[in-house]
Amino acid sequence: MYSEKVMDHFNNPRNVGEIEDASGVGTVGNAKCGDIMRMYLKIDDNGVIQEAKFKTFGCGAAVATSSISTEMVTGKTIQEALEVTNKAVMEALDGLPPVKVHCSLLAEEAIHAALWDYAEKNGIKIEGLEKPKADISEGEEEEDY
Amino acid sequence: MYSEKVMDHFNNPRNVGEIEDASGVGTVGNAKCGDIMRMYLKIDDNGVIQEAKFKTFGCGAAVATSSISTEMVTGKTIQEALEVTNKAVMEALDGLPPVKVHCSLLAEEAIHAALWDYAEKNGIKIEGLEKPKADISEGEEEEDY
């Protein structure tokens, strides 16, 4: 069901854990739906993401998207990190099954939530970043089985 | 589907043919329903059936019941022949499949029709013998498949 990339990131997740003195932390999803993603970002004075870590409660795709998105944002500026969309995450994982697309949305939201937290803590406004929704909505109609 | 007895009478039918100077001939059934039985009886002056022959258009059970009933009536008096009922025919054949019970009725009717013809020709009345129906009715609801 999953691509090799997904399985690799699920079995050997990169950057699991917490960052004690994180610049921003974002938690998205909810336990009711079976997916919670928490992302920790360490951002330096130049607005470059030095380190990203995550903890995730969720399925294989949720763990894999968390893992790869921590890799994808590391070393990027905040503006570049905003371009790590769910599409980009999916592509980097060589695709996700249709029923799992929402996991990649979750990853995008987790990055945004962590950045929002960072912006709030620092009293700044990040262009193009909206306040993260409290919950991830599920619009996709399952096309496949 | 058929008992060995039925198969024997179908494969080696006894008394197939016509009797040129028959004392009575009876034809029952109709081609529409797929069964026609014609019975020829030769009856002596003492009212004993000397010979019985048949021709049948119909299924295996129709042929077998015709065959065995010619055997069963031979040597019998008219009154005894009236006791060759469909039940007796069925028993003599070790049973028939439920959907084929009407064939044994046809045999009973063929005997009756031939006797009726004999009675008419000789201007006598045979006690217990009713005018045969022109056709064999089919009341049985199929219980088995």
Next chain:
Amino acid sequence: MNKLIYLDNAATTRLKSEVFDVMKPYFCEKYGNPSSIYSFADDSKAAVDKARNQIADLIGAKDNEIYFTAGGSESDNWALKATAEAYKSKGNHIITTKIEHHAILHTCQWLERQGYEVTYLDVDENGLVKLDELKKAIKPTTILISIMAANNEIGTVEPLAQIGKIAKENKILFHTDAVQAFGHININVDEMNIDMLSASGHKIHGPKGVGIMYIRKGVKIGSFVHGGAQERKRRAGTHNVPSIVGMGQAAQIAKENLEEYTKNVSKLRDHLIERIENEIPYSKLNGDRKNRLPNNVNFCFRFIEGESMLILLDNKGICGSSGSACTSGSLDPSHVLLAIGLPHEIAHGSLRLTLSDETTLEEVDYTVDELKKIISRLRSMSPLYEDFIAKEA
């Protein structure tokens, strides 16, 4: 016992050993449920996908338009009942023919009891649907035309492309019961404008108890068997993996062999027809001579009844079938033979012999030789023949 001469391939076919070999691993080894997520089930999943593709290929469909069922009857029930339900707001009228299989006819009768209106089209004396009558039967309330691709008794192949065209022009869904045609003649769902198609595995040397329904993308019917989320949520029930695999393989073989099959088997068929017509008097070929399944031979022999013929053939090791009342388990002979205009007494004397690519010329010749003897024997004990000869004399 004699060697078996199996000439009832319209009833069911021998599972080909090549097909069985492909099915085998899925019984005791790769038995995983394709809906499961562990990798042990990957083989089962891939096998079902492959079979879907093999079947789609045979009829020019897309893979995701093929749905696995338990056989032709279920597919027919599904097509009719679910279309009736889904398109109820559009209308309540269905058009079919008088010569459909009971899986269609009895389902239509059931629908009539639910308030639907069904037109049963007449056919001509060869069993062909009359296209002008089809056109005339269409009403504003018509939601479905269901006409079989080829008849199971008399082998007549219906003009699918023309029916499909009429359906399309009138924006009516077109379902075809292709149980006898699938893998036996060329069918292309796009070229023929077929919206739904039923087929069954065991009529093409595949396994029994598995079938498919083709449903064109966009046709909005729901489920017939409700339950689990299998088959894109349209047909519930744990996948019957070995049989699905077998049906896929049989479809692929049928596709590869279609040209050769058509050539060889219809040659044998024509030989059989010719010998019977030349050598057995008072016989009549049923079904269309030209638009005919490659493997179907169906005759009526006057003055005799089908079941006795079958039993005597059976004594010689020959398997055939008949439309006589006795073998149909009802009091009337085959509705198909009546629909092409045969009187009851003629219809009772029908014999269907259906060949396969495993049938040999020797078998066919032996069958005719035996059949000749059987028919004259039965005629000699038939009161109808006695009367006929008496009249002729």
Next chain:
Amino acid sequence: MNKLIYLDNAATTRLKSEVFDVMKPYFCEKYGNPSSIYSFADDSKAAVDKARNQIADLIGAKDNEIYFTAGGSESDNWALKATAEAYKSKGNHIITTKIEHHAILHTCQWLERQGYEVTYLDVDENGLVKLDELKKAIKPTTILISIMAANNEIGTVEPLAQIGKIAKENKILFHTDAVQAFGHININVDEMNIDMLSASGHKIHGPKGVGIMYIRKGVKIGSFVHGGAQERKRRAGTHNVPSIVGMGQAAQIAKENLEEYTKNVSKLRDHLIERIENEIPYSKLNGDRKNRLPNNVNFCFRFIEGESMLILLDNKGICGSSGSACTSGSLDPSHVLLAIGLPHEIAHGSLRLTLSDETTLEEVDYTVDELKKIISRLRSMSPLYEDFIAKEA
């Protein structure tokens, strides 16, 4: 890859080689259609009769009360839809439970759309139907009570005899979906007053794609699959002889082994339950401890999600299943786990392990050993666990 440890026997089972051996001749050799009249079909006919008898024997039914179908889902659809249709004049109310399989639930929802009224009974925290609520739910219009014999997820065995008694006292038909119970626990249709019963071949080491419906003599339901005259005119479709033979054989083996199976497998089950309860914290057994299928183990592990558990088990060659949303293909976790009162987040962390008589103690122990590691690994990356520990501290 590791050795396969198959603990998903509630999803499907391995076809037993003894069963396959009995099926084998019916594929390529004795392939005749049992409805045919020639003697070549006698073997097929006899084989179907024998299977019918083997199955009747397992549940104390008469042979002619057993009808072959394509599986549990079809039987469930048949029972509900045909009863609703046949007893419409008596009433339109059906009683079932919230923990039925989707083959029942989705069929009930379909019936609701057709104007029927359905009561979905609550169950207690162990999944047991509350008999007083069942009694209270009965109305003058109630025509059917359909309650499963044993639940497929949590293994709870329902009080069939008591339900049957209530149904009988109220002159209401009683159907039970026994797909998980058939061959796994003792069922007697007369003692339990069961009028209809669904079962499936592949849950008892028989073949996939075949099932049965038991219909008590006198129950007047019609067909679900309309068509040919098979199965006493009640279920159309060419008989799937090899699979029918296989289901019969599997039923006979199940009957012969039932005592030993119950003893051995429930001992393994209890060992598995005990080790998990003792060695894995924050775990909770789902389902009734006493009224439980011999082969069912179902736990919730807090703070983690089922699918990840399954994938990591799969990496170790262990096949299990989960009621998490991710594996059900919907957004909600198993309706069964919710019905026994579990909150969503707990239900997402469920794991079902279902054993068979082929499961060994070594396999069970290996599974627990690996499971422990997997659960602590997943907890270590769970934000829920992080929060929980933080709160505890």
